[in-house]
Amino acid sequence: MRAAALAALCAVQPAGGAIAATTTAPQQREPSAGERASFEEYYRQQVPPRLSGGPSLFAPAFDIQRRPGQPWQVIARVDSAPRHHTVELCRQIRTSYIYDAREQRWTPSAAAPGWYVWLATPRVICTAAQRTVRMDPAVHPDDVTALLRQQNELLRRARLLFAGNSQCARQRALNFRLSAIEPAPPANGAPAMVGMVFDSDRDTTVKVAVRKSRGEYAAWNVSCRD
Numbered sequence: 001m002r003a004a005a006l007a008a009l010c011a012v013q014p015a016g017g018a019i020a021a022t023t024t025a026p027q028q029r030e031p032s033a034g035e036r037a038s039f040e041e042y043y044r045q046q047v048p049p050r051l052s053g054g055p056s057l058f059a060p061a062f063d064i065q066r067r068p069g070q071p072w073q074v075i076a077r078v079d080s081a082p083r084h085h086t087v088e089l090c091r092q093i094r095t096s097y098i099y100d101a102r103e104q105r106w107t108p109s110a111a112a113p114g115w116y117v118w119l120a121t122p123r124v125i126c127t128a129a130q131r132t133v134r135m136d137p138a139v140h141p142d143d144v145t146a147l148l149r150q151q152n153e154l155l156r157r158a159r160l161l162f163a164g165n166s167q168c169a170r171q172r173a174l175n176f177r178l179s180a181i182e183p184a185p186p187a188n189g190a191p192a193m194v195g196m197v198f199d200s201d202r203d204t205t206v207k208v209a210v211r212k213s214r215g216e217y218a219a220w221n222v223s224c225r226d
């Protein structure tokens with residue numbers, strides 16, 4: 001009798017995992033016509049090219065979401081017009097703006113504008129690219145260029161390191177795309193390091209520390225995050 005009552009109680013209670021999923025998954029929506037119009041007016045009047053990284057293509061991307069019980073967070077992102085960063089690199093600067101619903105006004109995000117780069121075509125002006133990679137300004141452009149050119153080979157070698165990392169082993173067969181190039185701390189025997197960030201098609205992230213020695217690059221170690 002007691003066992004039957006316990007079974008009935010468990011049957012009506014949702015699993016803990018289901019509760020966590022419903023409480024943590026953010027809601028998302030498209031911007032309203034009013035939000036679009038207010039941002040366009042703000043941007044045209046308040047954001048000169050010197051602050052936005054150059055003349056803008058003005059095709060803002062909106063990221064609007066909220067957690068249950070929280071107000072909507074409205075963010076607009078704008079890319080500057082593409083231009084050469086070096087002879088071999090094209091770059092856009094992405095600036096973010098946050099809407100304060102209470103004050104009914106836009107303000108620049110506290111985060112610094114992001115640099116997004118891709119390989120340039122020789123003797124061709126830079127135009128917007130479908131895929132770009134976030135570049136930390138602290139990384140030398142020559143290193144960025146080399147890593148962009150060698151990303152497939154470096155990822156292939158990094159997969160060999162996955163087996164020795166318990167967090168990475170199960171991600172070895174996933175598809176990855178390079179999303180960022182950033183500084184990496186020195187490692188024993190490898191004082192000059194650069195970091196590559198790869199995102200998978202399963203919403204996981206892999207960081208590959210790349211050793212630079214005499215102009216050559218080698219995948220040195222990996223860390224993974226689900």
